[in-house]
Amino acid sequence: MSLAGAGSTEAPSHPPPRGADLARARGQTGFSRRFHRGDYTVEVSINDYLDIYCPHYEEPLPERMERYVLYMVNYEGHASCDHRQRGFKRWECNRPDSPNGPLKFSEKFQLFTPFSLGFEFRPGHEYYYISASPPNTVDRPCLKLKVYVRPTNDSLYESPEPIFTSNNSCCSLRVPHAVLVVVPVVWTLLAS
Secondary structure, eight states: OEEEEEEESSOOSSOOOOHHHHHHHHHHHTHHHHHHHTOOEEEEOTTOEEEEEOOOOSSOOTTTOOOEEEEEEOHHHHHHTOTTTTOEEEEEEOOTTOTTOOOEEEEEOOSOOSSTTOOBOOTTOEEEEEEEOOTTSOOOOOOEEEEEEOOOTTOOOOOSSOBOOTTTOTTTTHHHHHHHHHHHHHHHHHHO
16 A cells, blocks of 8 residues: 655645555555554645555456555554444455556545545544455455644644544434435325
8 A cells, every 4th residue: 555645735646656666665665664563654734635545466466466445443443453443444445456557545634524425634633544454365464554634723623533423424324314215205205
């Protein structure tokens, strides 16, 4: 996995090196070592993007291809590398031999989001991501990432974790979602 664009509001102009070149680049920078130890921290500001590039291989090597499920977790989940500690699946790197190049996921660190699957972040707080190997694949070491959102002069929010609203909470959507399904059916019955 590779990170790009941290601390930037613009997407990078090119993806990271592919396959063996990516592994070589990781070894030279200590990226992989720091990721495995769990001390890889990125600082961002509100409205910055963090791009995650999944492993990609030009030539299929099924036994060596890396696949990951990426989770956003709380501090305890980060420390123990356990996504069941108030964690949820954020992305899945499951196509290492994609003909279109590496999968790229972007996280925008914003105070408010108009999207139902978006998350809201607060200045001055840390957020945690971990990886796990998908079921029925070779186990890989847990990769850990801590993201610190720099405080701003007008930071008024004190939430220690992402804000889970009806827009982005898996659990609180159950009742409103059921209501949204029932309302159109009742409306249709009344109209006929």
